[in-house]
Amino acid sequence: MAPRGYGQYCGFARALELVGERWTLLIVRDLLVGPRRFSDLERALAGIPTNILAARLKELEASGLVLRRALPAPERAVVYELTAYGRELEDAIVALGRWGAKSLGDPRPGEVVTAESLVTALRSTFHREAARGLHAGFELRFGEIVIHARVDDGAVEAAIGPLREPDLVIETGPALKALMSGDLAPARAIREGSVTLRGDRALLTRFVQIFRIESLPAA
Numbered sequence: 633m634a635p636r637g638y639g640q641y642c643g644f645a646r647a648l649e650l651v652g653e654r655w656t657l658l659i660v661r662d663l664l665v666g667p668r669r670f671s672d673l674e675r676a677l678a679g680i681p682t683n684i685l686a687a688r689l690k691e692l693e694a695s696g697l698v699l700r701r702a703l704p705a706p707e708r709a710v711v712y713e714l715t716a717y718g719r720e721l722e723d724a725i726v727a728l729g730r731w732g733a734k735s736l737g738d739p740r741p742g743e744v745v746t747a748e749s750l751v752t753a754l755r756s757t758f759h760r761e762a763a764r765g766l767h768a769g770f771e772l773r774f775g776e777i778v779i780h781a782r783v784d785d786g787a788v789e790a791a792i793g794p795l796r797e798p799d800l801v802i803e804t805g806p807a808l809k810a811l812m813s814g815d816l817a818p819a820r821a822i823r824e825g826s827v828t829l830r831g832d833r834a835l836l837t838r839f840v841q842i843f844r845i846e847s848l849p850a851a
Contacts, residue, residue, distance in 0.1 A: 650695050651721065655680050656688050657728070660714070660721050662748040663698065665792060667713035676746045692718070729756030733845045736809060747777045747792045754781045754790040754843055757812060762841045763788065768832075770839055771798040774805060783842060800831040802839065813845040 638645040651657055655677065662668055662676050674685055689712055692698035697718035703709045714721075729752050739745075750772065758781075769782045771794055780795035781788055807826035810816035818836040821827045829836060 650697065653688065653691070655684060656692065657721075657725065659685070659688055659692065660697070660718065661725050661729075661752050663712060663714045664719070664722055664725060665748045665751050667701065667711040669709050669711050673712070676748050678744055678746075697721075725752065726756045729753065730846070733757060734848045736845070739806070745774060745777065747779055750774060750777060750779050751790045751792060753812075754779070755788065757843045757845050758788045758790075759842055759844055760786045762838075762844070766838060766842070768799040768835055768838070769795045769797070770835070771795045771801045772808075773801065773803040774808065781843070788842075798831060800829060800833070800835040800839065802836065803828040803830075809845070811840050812843055813847070814840070 637649060651660060658677055658680075659673060662673060668676070670685070670689070673689075674680065674682065677685065689698060693700065696715060698712050699715055700710055700712055703711060733753065733756060754772075763783045764786045766783050767785060769780065771778065771780045778794050779790065779792050780798065781790040782795065804811070804821075804827045807816055807821055811818065811821055811827070816826065818827075818840055822829065822833070822836070827836070
């Protein structure tokens with residue numbers, strides 16, 4: 633399918649032609665976490681029709697943003713992964729995630745949290761200056777979802793799965809957004825049981841300073 637044009641010779645317009653269709657950037661978001669099988673994407677993007685997912689992946693392949701790769705035995709599965717050109721979208725995805733988090737509010741009916749969206753949330757809300765001088769590993773447990781972030785002096789690596797020997801394990805739920813936005817103080821969250829901690833409890837304060845959702849600017 634040829635991309636729908638905007639009739640403008642402009643880099644931004646061309647970018648929208650490539651990734652502006654519904655679901656496309658969410659597919660890119662999930663592939664930034666790592667290669668995924670079709671079924672993995674279908675599961676993580678709850679609500680996407682199978683034919684739409686197939687069409688979007690085909691469009692991304694045709695645009696040189698995604699490629700298919702066969703895994704070696706014993707997996708014998710086909711995965712989709714971003715090309716180097718596709719990975720260049722990471723800064724834009726992170727910036728959009730940081731901007732959109734300001735307007736999150738409470739979850740709407742039917743909205744779900746996925747491991748991929750939480751990893752992207754940690755990457756998007758990471759504040760480099762607040763992480764200077766810190767070397768620590770955080771494991772975050774949100775229901776059945778387990779992700780982690782390793783902070784290394786102003787840099788962060790976030791991914792799905794547990795972390796070997798984390799400095800702090802945080803088990804929480806809907807209170808996570810309130811913690812990261814500053815609406816819920818760490819001490820109160822611990823006192824009220826909104827979080828369960830294992831490890832260096834003092835690191836919770838650093839966590840919410842480093843992974844912080846910014847407020848909407850005053851009107």
